[in-house]
Amino acid sequence: MAREAVDDDEADAYRADRDDQLADFDYTARVREADAAATLVLHPAEWVEDGTVRPDRIEDTDRAIEVALAGTGDPDEWADVDAHNREIVARVREEHGDVHAANVDVLADFAGNHYAKPIEDLTAAELREFADDYATRNAWLDDEQAAALAQSVRYAFDAAKERVPDW
Structure with missing residues (x-):
């Protein structure tokens, strides 16, 4: 404020x-x-x-x-951002299966709740934060999910028709 x-x-x-x-x-x-x-x-x-x-x-x-304090989207648009991110989860599930969709669901939570951003607007630094900190502390990924996490992020960006940052 x-x-x-x-x-x-x-x-x-x-x-x-x-x-x-x-x-x-x-x-x-x-x-x-x-x-x-x-x-x-x-x-x-x-x-x-x-x-x-x-x-x-x-x-x-x-x-x-x-x-x-900076770098986030508009929190007032959270519901729209969340709906958009859940569409990406659905596309990943349809094209790549439940393991990748579960990972992208966690990514959607992170992008929406922490940055009020569509997944494809996440920066390289934010993706590193997601993988290195958020996912390990909050998601309790099983071994299969953990091994697939980087690929799941790539699938999410593909579903959004955007290039994934080099993270």
Whole structure:
């Protein structure tokens, strides 16, 4: 909300409110700007000394939270994006079977819920995030699905008639 505020005072008020809420949980926030994408990074204040995160103070990286602030689609169009992505799942099921469709279903969840994007709009970095992080933490793929994941992503882009990024 601060990034979309009309004036600086409004943005400052949103940031102050965020900081007050985070202080209740002894967390701190910063915005990481990289590759034209901004990410809000939240983590325990105990990790920080003089404004710098001290790696020796980190016991469990799962306590950190990252929220993409840029690079996502329009969340107000989520239902349309989800319907589009489910059509891709159906096409993959029809052309390549249930294993690939199950993988593309997980990809559709990731694209819609995390980025509010059609599958074919995912970037190479987002696809790496999907394969390296999201799918391993959230999907509990069986051995057959895990072995087919990269091919399933290619089939999803083929079904959308788009070239898959080199990820």
